[in-house]
Amino acid sequence: MAWSALDRLCRLPQRKTPPPARPGVEGEASSALARATSGAVGAHPNLSGVSLLDDAHDAFAARMQLAQAAERTLDLQYYIWHGDRSGTLMLEAVHQAAERGVAVRLLLDDNGISGLDTILAALDRHPNIAVRLFNPFRIRFPKAIGFVFDFHRLNRRMHNKSFTADRAVTIVGGRNIGDEYFGTGDGGLFADLDVLAVGPVVDAVAEDFERYWDCASAYPAAQILPRMSESKRQELAKRASIIERDRSSRKFVERIRDLPLIRSIVDGTIALTWAPVRLISDPPEKALGPMPESSLLAGQIESAIGEPEHELCLVAGYFVPGRQGTAMFTGLAGRGIAISVLTNSYAANDVGVVHAGYAPWRADLLSAGIRLFEICGKSRHPQSGKERRRGQRVGIGSTLRGSGGGSMAALRSSASTLHAKTFAVDRKRLFVGSFNFDPRSVHLNTEMGFVIDSAELASRVADRFEDTVPAMAYEVTQSTDGELRWIERAEGSETVHTREPDMTLADHLIIKVASQLPIGKLL
Template sequence: MRTASLLLRCGDRCSTALARVAVVLSVLLLAACATLSPQQADRAYAIAGAARSDASTCDTSDACAQPSPLHQLADRALLDSTPQQPRHYTVILDRGTDALLARINLIRSAARSIDLQTYIYEDDDSGRLVLDELLAAARRGVRVRLLMDQLSAIQSVESLAALSGAHRNFHIKLYNPVLGRARVTYPQYAIAAACCWRQLNQRMHTKLLLIDDALAITGGRNYQDDYFDWDAQYNFRDRDLLVAGPVTGAMAEDFRRFWEDRRAVPPSRLVDVGRLLLARGVPPLAPSEFRLPERAEAMREDAADALLVFERLASRAREVGKVEYVSDGPGKHEADTPAEFALASQSLGELIASADREVLLQTPYLVLSRPAQALFERLHDRPDAPRVVVSTNSLAATDAFIAYALSYKYKRRYLRDFGFNIYEYKPFPEDAPIDLATTGAFLPEFVDAPLPPPPSTRPDRSSVLRSARYRRPLATEYGATRHLRRQSNEPVPLRRAGVRMGMHAKSLVIDRRIGVVGTHNFDPRGDNYNTESAVVVHDAAFARELAASIHRDISPANSWVIAPRDKPPVLWGLEYSIGKLSEWLPVFDLWPMRYATSYEFMPGPECPRPIPPDHPGFRACHRPVGDFPEVNLALKGLPTRLFTAFGAGLAPIL
């Protein structure tokens, strides 16, 4: 009766409110689904084409290409190669500043063509610098093609319209635009998730920079400051591979397939950019404004210094033989069963299955697909099972809190059923390949420290805001977190301030004989939704070099090791059985006791070097530091446990 009375009293007011909500939703839906007619799209495309300048800054046959010691690697590799014995040169790019330096230098060295394919392209300092170099290359006569995944492309519709009409040698496309738009708002996101879930999740995660079809850079890095050590709060520990030689022919063909695919659409044919062009014509391209212009200028000067480029990069080139490029290609998004066309996943799975002694795996998000779990379980069940070492993120280091929560849920399975040795990256690693001076960190007026830090011209880890805003939510790397509120897309709050690092490298070493650098996170998204790619190098010396890089990441200075907790004195078997049963439940996992926790190495006379967690003396040399070391548990401990309890259903889209 009370409820009925309230409804009667509400009367017309409730009806009016519901009607207003319905109107708002209808308007949003109509706005989101609005399209350009074919005639309008053609006219907008023509407007952009007619505005393109054909002015040239160079009249030589090589487009005034800058001599480069990196480009010379391609000349040597192609000269020394035969169909029976291909020769390649590789350079592992661990440092973010080196990765950016290599890109700028190679773009300037291009004489014929530049193809750039990426998942994220942010309009920040590094993105603007690379874009300036691409436009300069186009103006001197180089054909430039820029292909970006639509959900993470350049943010500004006006910038996309300006780039559409910038120069006759500069071409730009967006891959798989949702709702026919270049940019989508969060309400439009929600509509796309409701109407077009599969398309929304089919993303181009492939990353490639190809110069003159002769040498390339591929790997984990997107185009955003935090991939190049240029962010003042959070930077990725990432890895690219520069490769020169015949394999770039396969890369060129793969890029062509993406570029010519129906999902690759010029921005001028999309609703928001097209309408701007129809209404105002091509807007002028705004000059780049850098947050730290002196840093950008220093990078320009370094890229012009051939001796410096040789010393920092080309001198480290390694001559190798057989190299393969494995890519899913856009055909993966045509398939009714994408896993059958997931060539990258299949190739990596075959490599892992071929291991005799060791699998060294590095991934930022330890969320395994069911086929991957079955593969590792079979591997572990072999009488001669190889050791599996995994380098991944801790909760304190990750940029994808939900992904870590699911990884946390399955630690028992990873350790016992798959035999993993898991090392989780620290947010403030002591021996990481990062140049703190380039981050642009500054000393705020308030720092969470008992005493002011000593004066220094070099920023340190106490010189950034503890609660600063991290990058915009739609630029996050991990797919599923795009659909959540902004706070879910940020690194978790820590107990202390600092320039934080998070693992983003995706690499694999098999038996120190095969090394892989690619884009695949070894997760369900890579198997089922994203297009992925990888460079597979069949060379023992290269594999050892890559293994050494990963082992640096898992050293005690840079990572915690995950191992089982000490057994309680009573009822251990019962506690373990209940925890295992709770873990296997499809939705609820409420058992509070976790099987494993984090450990820190404690060096001493009896412990001169770290030992693996399955060694009998492990506990004598390590001390437990809790499930979430460095994390402000008051803010993130409970949500992490809630996601382990209720988040299992997110695994397929993660």
């Protein structure tokens, strides 16, 4: 009987009818951001202007400045939002925008907002802020209980990431909101890539946000979260003020002030790459169950970016090719396509079990002539990690991170983890987004990304496999007898490892056992 009661508690209530349209939308076209970009957009018909955000501090500062510059609307869609330094400052930035009269909508996957229930509930009570939770858990703590009773539903998550201001400027890419994604904490850094864009593709992102906002899986926060006093918002402002004054926060707070990116958008001096840009994304209904592959992002990629003719350069933090993917890559290599892949080593991966879905296929990939690089487990640019004790509260959220709450790599003071999801085809076209080359992105999570027809940007990514990647990653090779070797290059010298670096005997045993389990589709 107790089991049945828990089962009922885990079930979602019927979703209430969404409230009427928010204020402020009608004036989007008259905002300073819209006016500032309209001239350049008009001068480049059918093209969008893009700028790659590969620097972590710049990516954070750009979002903060967009929130500060918005006059009409802010639409934010994220898989993970932490209550740490960056997450607290970002929440306060959107809160301040709402105080100015900006209509703010936060669409957050419920698996990645551990510790934020009270502040999100308080923000949702603001007349200019609406919060919705995607595929929510009914039991709030511990959320993991929900997986026991409703695994099929809760295993499907919204992995999309977008930040759109006044329907004039948007940022899409691989970064969630949290210290490890922006290099603003004491722990490790997730190396990632975003795209700031203006022009027609912004409308596509806005329309995509609307279909997610209105979908059956997006629940108004008031239906799920406990009712909170509006005074909780005062705590958010107080906590953000403490962070801004904290000595360890000085560098990235100064970057918010000094980054010229948004200022150059407003004054019309920003240097953008103008190119055809197409948004591809999964339908939100993917979270409800299996759908035809042709309707999914994975089924759209080939038609959007084209089949490689000469070269494919792929960067994927979670690379799980499986039998089908390995056959595809080796088939391309067999036709003379030069393929290079950059992914995480075991020590660099924040989800160690993912290595079990990647490691068994390395020999086949290498035998086909594919170049494999694995990010070194120890950062070449370690952060201090000494200014705060682990677990000390610095933000508005709980120090506990539950299911989907973040990375273990972020807890390793010098760890650097690859989190980017991008690939370049024939030095002509580039994909940047949230899509990992793993079964979870293909079949379970919803994803989004930009396909950019720019030889300049695609070549920039491809060139890094020659001038940057070899110095920051092990190159995996095979000896004449088929044994794997890891080449480490540093300061003009090479070290060849005959055993996989930074792995203990216990690590090898765990990965070997995990690789035999039927968990490939969950990775």
